[in-house]
Structure formats: C-alpha cells, structure tokens
Amino acid sequence: MSRFKIAIIGAGSVGFTKKLFTDILSVPEFADIEVALTDLSEHNLTMIRTILEKIVEANGLPTRITATTERRKALEGARYVISCVRVGGLEAYADDIRIPLKYGVDQCVGDTICAGGILYGQRNIPVILDFCKDIREVAEPGAKFLNYANPMAMNTWAAIEYGKVDTVGLCHGVQHGGEQIAEILGAGEGELDYICSGINHQTWFVDLRLRGRKVGKDELVAAFEAHPVFSQQEKLRIDVLKRFGVYSTESNGHLSEYLPWYRKRPEETQRWIDMSDWIHGETGGYLRYSTETRNWFESDYPELLKAAGKPIDPKRRSNEHASHILEALETGRVYRGHFNVKNNGVITNLPADAIIESPGFVDRFGINMVAGITLPEACAATCISSINVQRMSVHAAISGDIDLLKLAVLHDPLVGAICTPEEVWQMVDEMVVAQAAWLPQYAHAVAGAKERLARGTVRTREWKGAASREVRSLEEVRAEREAMRLRAAG
Numbered sequence: 126m127s128r129f130k131i132a133i134i135g136a137g138s139v140g141f142t143k144k145l146f147t148d149i150l151s152v153p154e155f156a157d158i159e160v161a162l163t164d165l166s167e168h169n170l171t172m173i174r175t176i177l178e179k180i181v182e183a184n185g186l187p188t189r190i191t192a193t194t195e196r197r198k199a200l201e202g203a204r205y206v207i208s209c210v211r212v213g214g215l216e217a218y219a220d221d222i223r224i225p226l227k228y229g230v231d232q233c234v235g236d237t238i239c240a241g242g243i244l245y246g247q248r249n250i251p252v253i254l255d256f257c258k259d260i261r262e263v264a265e266p267g268a269k270f271l272n273y274a275n276p277m278a279m280n281t282w283a284a285i286e287y288g289k290v291d292t293v294g295l296c297h298g299v300q301h302g303g304e305q306i307a308e309i310l311g312a313g314e315g316e317l318d319y320i321c322s323g324i325n326h327q328t329w330f331v332d333l334r335l336r337g338r339k340v341g342k343d344e345l346v347a348a349f350e351a352h353p354v355f356s357q358q359e360k361l362r363i364d365v366l367k368r369f370g371v372y373s374t375e376s377n378g379h380l381s382e383y384l385p386w387y388r389k390r391p392e393e394t395q396r397w398i399d400m401s402d403w404i405h406g407e408t409g410g411y412l413r414y415s416t417e418t419r420n421w422f423e424s425d426y427p428e429l430l431k432a433a434g435k436p437i438d439p440k441r442r443s444n445e446h447a448s449h450i451l452e453a454l455e456t457g458r459v460y461r462g463h464f465n466v467k468n469n470g471v472i473t474n475l476p477a478d479a480i481i482e483s484p485g486f487v488d489r490f491g492i493n494m495v496a497g498i499t500l501p502e503a504c505a506a507t508c509i510s511s512i513n514v515q516r517m518s519v520h521a522a523i524s525g526d527i528d529l530l531k532l533a534v535l536h537d538p539l540v541g542a543i544c545t546p547e548e549v550w551q552m553v554d555e556m557v558v559a560q561a562a563w564l565p566q567y568a569h570a571v572a573g574a575k576e577r578l579a580r581g582t583v584r585t586r587e588w589k590g591a592a593s594r595e596v597r598s599l600e601e602v603r604a605e606r607e608a609m610r611l612r613a614a615g
Contacts, residue, residue, distance in 0.1 A: 128157055129455070130265070132203040134196060134256060135210035135274065136162035137169025139176070139422050139429070145207065146177050148448035150188060151439040154456055162192040163199035170194065172426060179433040197259045204265045207447060208256060208280075209273040212248040213563040215416055220559045221245055222409040227585035228552045229543045231388050231592075233378035233403070234411040236275040237326045238511050239539050242382075243518045244556050246279035247530065248563040250522035253280050257288025269454070271295055271447055272465075277325040278480040278512075281465050282519045286478070293450070293492055294465025294480065296325055300444045302374035303330075305355060309348040310335050321374055322472055322483040322498045325465050327383055327511060328374040329504045342370045358405045361387050361397040369503045378406035383511060385542035394591035408590025416596050424599050453487035460487045464494070471496050474505045479512045510538050525566030527557065527574070551583040 131149065136142045142162070149155055160177070164170045174192040181188045193199050200206060211218065221241030222232055235241025253272075260268050270292040272280050281294035299321045307317045312335055320332040333340040349363050350356050356363070359377045365384070366372045373380050378398060381387045387397045398406025403414045422429070442448065446462045453460040461484065468481045471494045475481055485494040500508065517533035520526070534540055535549045544552065554574035557564060561571045597605075 128159070129204040130159040130161060130202050131205045131207065131451075132161040132163065132199045132264075134163055134199070134206065134208045136173055136192070137164035137166045138209050138211075139169065139173050140418075141209055141273075142173050143176055143180075143429075143433070144443055145445060145447055147180065147437055148442050148445055149451065150180070150184070150186065150437055151442040152448060152452045152456075155451070156186045156188060159189040159191065161199040161203065162190070163194065163196045165194060167194055172422075176430055176433045179430060180437065183434045184437050196256070197263055200256075200259045201263045202265055203260075203268055205269050205271060205451060206256070206260055206264060207271045207273065208253070210249070210252065211274070212245075212252050213560065215412070215419065217248060217560050217563055218245070218412055218415070220556060222412050224556050224559060225540075225552060226408075226588050226590055227555075228548050228583075229588070230540055230552075231391065231394065231408050231590040232382050232539075233388075233398075233406050233408065234382060235409075236411070237278075237379070237383070238276065238514050238518075239382045239537055240534055240552065240556070242276045242279075243514070243530070243534055243537065244560060246276045246515075246518050247522045247567070248560065249274060249276070249280050250283045250519065251566055253283050254288050254523075257284055257290040260288075260290050267291065269293070271450065273447075276515075276518075277465055278515050279519050279522070282467075282478075282480045282515065283522065285467050285480075286519070287523055294325060294482075295446045295450075296465065296482065297445060298326060298374040298376075298379075299328055299463040299482070301376075302372065305359075306330065306333065306345070306372065309345075309352050309355060310340065312336075320484055320495075320498070321463050322500060323374075323481065323504060324475070324479065324508045324511060324515075325482045326375045326379055327504075327508050328463065328482045329369075329371045329500065330374065331371055331498070331500065331504075342366065345372060358399045358401060360399065361406070364397070369501060371501060371504060376404045378404050378410055381406055382539055384507065385538040388539060388591075389542040391591040398592055400592060400594075403594075406592060408593040410594075413594060413596050417602050420599055421602055450487050450492070454489060454491070457489045461485070462487070464492055466492065466494060471498065472505075473497060473499045474502075475500070475508055476512055476516075478516070479508075480515070510536075514538075522566065525569065527553070527567055527570040530557075530567075548583050551578065551581050554578050554581075 170192045177190050221235045225240040270290045272294045277294045284292040318334040321328045323329045361377050403410025449460040464485045465482045468479045485492050521530040531553045
C-alpha cells in the first residue's frame with residue numbers, strides 16, 4: 126500500500142478530530158501516513174496538534190502531523206479530505222435557534238432542516254464549494270471528500286452536484302439506533318442485523334433480524350415500552366414506530382423537528398419529550414450542550430493531553446465510518462455501512478437527485494450501494510417533504526435567491542405548521558440580516574431585507590421555548606460528570 130495524506134478541515138473540533146485520528150491509526154497499514162490539520166482557529170489547531178503528536182509519540186509511530194490555517198496548503202496532495210466544519214460557529218448557530226423562537230418555531234437542534242438547518246446550509250454551502258474547488262485543483266487526482274458536517278444532505282448535495290467532487294456524507298445516527306435496539310432485545314455482539322434506508326436523520330430500520338429471525342413491529346414496540354429508560358426518553362420515536370410500523374434512526378429531539386405534528390403546540394411539547402438529556406427534545410438543547418462542551422475542552426485540556434499518552438487500543442476503535450471506509454479502499458477488506466450518496470435509483474420511491482442514506486459495501490472499487498430498496502409509503506412521504514425543502518435550499522444557496530430561500534423555509538414541515546407566509550418572510554429577512562457576515566451570496570439582498578424589517582408588521586415575542594435550560598457553568602458541568610462517574614462505579 127502506498128503512503129497517502131489525509132486532510133481534516135475543521136480539525137479544531139478537538140474531541141471529534143482525536144476520535145477520527147485514533148480510529149485511523151487503529152489500522153496497522155496506516156502508521157506511515159500524513160495527517161494535515163486545518164482550521165480557522167490557530168488556538169484550536171495548536172491544541173489538537175499537540176494532542177495528536179503525543180498520541181504518535183506514545184505509540185512509537187512514524188505518522189506525520191502538520192497543521193495550518195491555510196486550507197489550500199493542507200489539501201495539497203491529499204487523497205482523502207474530511208470535513209467537520211461549523212460555519213459561523215456558535216454565534217451564528219445561536220441565531221438559528223433564537224430568531225425562529227420569536228416566531229414560535231421551537232427547535233431542539235436546528236442543524237438539518239427547519240428554519241435553523243436551512244440557514245445553516247446557506248452558510249455552509251458556499252464554503253463547501255470552496256473546499257471542492259481546492260480539492261479539484263490541489264488534492265490528489267480523484268481525491269475522496271468525506272463530509273461529516275451538517276446539514277448533511279444539503280452539504281453533500283452541493284458538493285456532488287455543484288462541487289463536482291467524489292463525495293460521501295457520513296453520520297452515526299444509524300449506529301446509535303442499532304445500539305438501542307440491540308439493548309432492548311438483549312442482543313449480543315454480532316447478533317443483530319439491520320437494513321436502514323431513507324435520508325439523513327430520517328432513516329428507517331426497514332428490516333431487523335435478531336440471530337437470523339425477523340423482528341416485527343409489535344415485538345419492537347413491546348420491548349421499547351418495557352425498557353425503563355427508553356420508554357421515557359423516546360416517547361415520540363415510539364409513537365412514530367406504532368404509526369409508521371418502523372423505527373427511526375434519529376434521536377427523539379431531532380425527529381421532533383422534522384415532523385409537523387409534535388412541536389407545533391407548546392402545551393403539547395412536554396408530552397413527547399424528555400428533559401433528562403438535551404437530545405431527547407430540549408429547546409435549543411444542542412446549542413446549550415455545544416456551548417458547555419466548548420468551555421469544557423478549554424478547561425480540561427491538560428487532562429485530554431494526559432490521556433493522549435496512552436497506547437492506542439484497536440479494540441476501542443469507534444463505529445464512525447471514516448476509518449473503516451479508508452481501510453476498505455486501501456486494503457480491500459470489505460466494510461458494510463450506511464452512507465449518504467446521490468440516490469440514482471437506490472431507493473425506488475425517492476427522487477433520483479436526492480441525497481439518501483442507505484446500506485453500501487466498500488472495497489478497493491469504491492462505495493457500492495445496495496440498490497432496489499423501497500421504503501414504506503409513510504416513510505417515503507415524510508422523506509420527500511424534507512427532500513423538497515433540501516432541494517430548494519441548495520438551489521437558493523447557490524443562486525443567492527432570497528425569494529427561493531423564503532419558499533424553502535415556508536415549505537419546511539414544522540415551520541409550515543406554525544407560521545403564516547407573512548411571518549416566514551419576515552423571519553427569513555431577520556435571519557439573513559443577522560447572519561450577513563456568513564452569507565456572501567445574499568449581500569445584494571441585505572439592504573432590502575433591512576428596509577422590509579423597518580416597516581414590518583408581524584408581531585414577535587421574546588420566548589425561550591417550551592422546554593429550555595440555561596447554559597451551566599464549568600463547575601456545574603464538572604459536578605454532574607463526577608456524579609455520573611460515581612454512579613457508574615457503583
């Protein structure tokens with residue numbers, strides 16, 4: 126196997142980059158590669174580079190680590206490019222949550238569709254296309270782009286259709302859902318098999334086999350309802366399972382944003398969510414969690430650096446797809462996973478141009494998708510609603526057409542269940558003005574949006590949502606983690 130280079134864009138995501146890196150170095154053949162880190166934050170780059178260099182040193186590896194804020198330099202000669210960027214950072218993300226709340230739109234995450242996810246896509250797509258331009262021009266010919274950044278479908282759609290780069294979108298929702306099902310059914314390692322298919326964050330367990338035996342809806346419902354934790358944390362997912370007949374891969378809180386039935390009435394929201402952790406439906410939960418996590422990494426960097434001095438244990442390799450895909454492509458050892466690619470008939474009852482998430486196999490010949498899957502009709506209908514929003518959002522981001530952007534937000538299932546057209550038009554104007562620094566394609570539209578806002582007649586309110594919590598201090602987070610550690614220790 127020849128030496129090769131991996132570039133990681135957005136490498137300042139310290140925890141995630143460390144996980145990807147240790148996963149990759151769990152493959153013995155990858156010891157002699159180069160990993161190029163790039164990020165806008167020189168401070169974060171220094172932190173992660175120091176951690177990764179300590180891992181390399183502790184394991185006596187010849188792996189070369191480079192770090193630069195010059196993205197194009199990092200991409201030079203790269204065979205693989207991994208993106209985990211968050212354009213606009215937490216500042217813009219706060220507006221994705223805060224502004225829609227003024228119009229009654231209560232989001233848990235807001236990074237896929239809904240008002241926040243659509244605007245997140247508008248910020249990301251111009252940058253994704255810049256990545257693609259650099260990949261075409263300076264990376265190794267035929268380089269593969271592995272996108273972890275949300276909104277997954279929109280970013281991957283833009284990279285494939287407009288960026289003209291070999292791209293696959295990667296997520297871990299399928300794996301996490303599979304772990305839940307294995308737990309409730311009492312499945313040991315390797316005893317649960319499944320096929321998931323749909324679109325990212327709306328993927329469905331369309332076939333489940335426990336030790337070779339098919340698991341049906343009734344058995345799954347009974348097992349979830351009997352579970353002391355999941356029966357409370359996943360109430361919405363269980364309700365969808367009962368009605369659709371299949372389980373969703375996505376978390377309770379995330380799924381609630383994609384459907385128009387569960388978050389549109391504040392007084393009803395508490396019925397479907399659980400506040401034991403943000404992911405089960407808390408208003409702006411992921412924003413709060415991300416803010417606390419950022420502060421945590423800054424405070425606990427010495428501990429992270431200390432932990433980096435331990436030997437890599439290949440048995441603890443995570444189920445993130447990236448390292449397994451690279452291993453299959455480079456060594457020929459076959460890997461099966463669920464990947465985000467252009468549909469082109471893989472799922473028979475979804476549009477050909479959509480970015481779908483479905484099973485595939487990877488070997489030296491590339492990613493080979495399993496074709497001919499047909500979703501249950503209710504699942505397909507739900508996915509198509511989101512696909513239509515994604516398509517308009519991508520095209521708006523490419524063209525800078527603010528009217529098309531407003532139409533995309535208007536057609537979002539949850540927004541459409543809450544807002545009138547007039548409210549949507551004003552909300553989008555407000556979001557574009559607030560995020561103008563990250564929306565170069567709408568520069569021509571900002572002045573007009575400001576004028577419309579100045580004479581706007583839609584009444585808004587300052588609202589924290591149906592189920593919000595305040596960002597906790599480092600001391601509070603540390604105390605909670607210590608309590609969890611003690612409980613786990615018995």
